[in-house]
Amino acid sequence: MEVQGKIKMIGETETVGNNGFRKRDVVVTTEEQYPQHISVQFVQDKTDLLNNYQVGQDVKVSINLRGREWTSPQGETKYFNTIQGWRIESVQANAPQGQTPPPQAFEPATDLNEEDHDDLPF
Template identity: 75%
Template sequence: MEVQGRIKMIGETKTFGSNGFRKREVVVTTEEQYPQHLMIEFVQDKTDLLNAFSVGQEVKVSINLRGREWVSPQGETKYFNTIQGWRIENLEQQAPSGMPPVPPEDAFEPANDFREEDHDDLPF
C-alpha cells in the first residue's frame, strides 16, 4: 500500500530494550477534501531513510498495516494497529513520467544559413 501527502512532523530515533530496537515516527498529512494526519513508524535500519527528508516535503510512503493482540494481566484482550513504512520517495523531484526533459531555448544554435529553396521537402 502507499500513502501520499506532505510531511508534517519527523520524530527523533528512539531506542528500546537491551537489544537496541530502533523506531522513528513521521506524520504525513494527506491532501484531499478531508486531510488525514497519519503517523507512520519506521523501524530498525529503515529509520535512516527519514534522514534525507524534512517537514513540508511532498512524499509517497510505501507501508504495511500491522495488527497485534494483547491480553492484559486481568485477562482483557485488546487489539492494536500500526502503520509501518518501508520506503519513502520525494515527489517534488520527479518529472512527469514518459516525458523527456525539455532543454532550454538557448541550448540550440540558430540556423543562420537557412534558405527555403534549398530545403524544400514537399513531394510535388
C-alpha cells in the same frame, strides 16, 4: 500500499527495550478534501531513511499495516494496529500522478530528397 502527502513532523529515533529495537515516526498530511494526518513508523535500519527528508516536503511512503493481539495480566485481550513504513520517496509538488514526461524534441531529417516531398496524392 502507499500514503502520499506533505511531511508534517519527523520524530527522533527512539531505542526501546533491552534488545536495541529502534523506531522513528513521521507524520504525513494527505492533500485531499479532508486532509488526514497519518503517523507512519519506521523501525530498525529503516529509521535512517528519514534522515534525508524535511518538514514540508512532498513524499510518497510505501507502508504495511501491522496488527497484534495483547492479553493483559487480568485476561483482557486488546488489539493494536501500526502503520509501518518501508520506503519513502520525494514527489514533485502539484504534479499529477501518472503524468508522462513531455516528448523529446527531434531534429528534422536532413537527408530527404527534394522529390520525396511531392509524393502526396492530392
